[in-house]
Amino acid sequence: MFAPEIVGKLVKLEPMDESMAETFYSYINDPKPNRFRPAPPVESVEAEREWIRNIGKSEQDIVWAIYCLEDGELIGSTGLHRYERAHQRAASGTLIAKPEHWGRGIGSEVVRLRTDYAFKELGLHKLNSEVIHGNTASLRMLMRVGYRIVGLFRDHFLRDGEWLDFYLLECMRKDWELARPDCR
Ligand SMILES: CC(C)(COP(=O)(O)OP(=O)(O)OC[C@H]1O[C@@H](n2cnc3c(N)ncnc32)[C@H](O)[C@@H]1OP(=O)(O)O)[C@@H](O)C(=O)NCCC(=O)NCCS
Known part of the structure; x- marks a missing residue:
């Protein structure tokens, strides 16, 4: 699905294109x-190019490239996935690739912009996300904008021989309205 350009204070979100592969x-x-x-x-790289090409045509995904406004660098991506028009919901995810961009409020702004778009422009009823146990930055980033933990899959992910739990999060429209009252 089409991903419109969205500009915040720290980042610009743009549609992904094949030149970024x-x-x-x-x-x-x-x-x-x-x-x-x-x-x-x-x-x-060719497989990545193919993925970008397909995602642009997908009716269930909206994916943005994230540019850092301070240094102009392409720093990652964020998206809405598994979009179900009939049920007004989608899943979400974010990757900021370089540790030097972490912990500066960038992820929080990206999630605010994406969540505002999902509820205001797409008119969704809810968003959901999954976070591996231990990813405190991701949990805090999502919960600031209204996501709540609604469940836990135990031993859901095997990393280097260690089983990790998987938090399930949801952000209902009403949770977002409470977290972002000025944005309705
Ligand atoms: C998760 C991620 C998107 C967060 O982006 P970010 O720009 O670092 O996030 P922010 O700077 O907005 O910080 C978000 C919150 O996490 C906290 N935080 C940031 N880094 C942290 C760390 N290493 N440990 C604990 N908390 C941390 C911040 O203090 C902030 O919490 P607060 O608002 O309560 O103060 C980024 O770290 C990332 O892309 N990581 C790799 C990929 C990944 O894990 N993606 C998510 C998959 S579910």
Whole structure:
């Protein structure tokens, strides 16, 4: 689905395009930012290009590239996935690839912009997300905008021989309205 440009104070969100394939291939195959992401590595730059091409045509996904306004760098991606028009819901996810961009409020702004878009422009009823146990930054980032923990899958993810639990989060429209009263 079409991903419109959205500009905040720290970031600009833009539609992904094939020219970004090489950058995202390196980001997705870098173990550090992907430590808490269940997505498998990508085989080649061409496979990444193909993924970007397909996602642009998908009726169930909206994916944005994230640019840091301070240094102009392409730093990651965020998206709404498994969009179900009939049930007015979607799942969400974010990757900020370089640790030097972490902990500066960027993720929180990205999630605010994406969540405002989901409820205001798409008219969704709820969003959901999944966070691997131990990913405190992701949990805090999501809960600030109205996501709540609604469940836990135990031993859901095997990383380096260790079983990890998986939090399930939801953000209902009413949770977002409470968290972002000025944005309705
Ligand atoms: C998760 C991620 C998107 C957060 O982005 P970010 O720009 O670092 O987030 P923010 O700076 O807005 O911080 C969000 C919250 O996490 C806290 N936080 C940031 N880094 C933290 C850390 N290493 N440990 C604990 N808390 C941390 C912040 O203090 C803030 O909480 P607060 O609002 O209560 O103060 C980013 O770290 C990332 O992309 N990590 C790798 C991929 C990933 O894990 N994606 C999520 C998959 S579910």
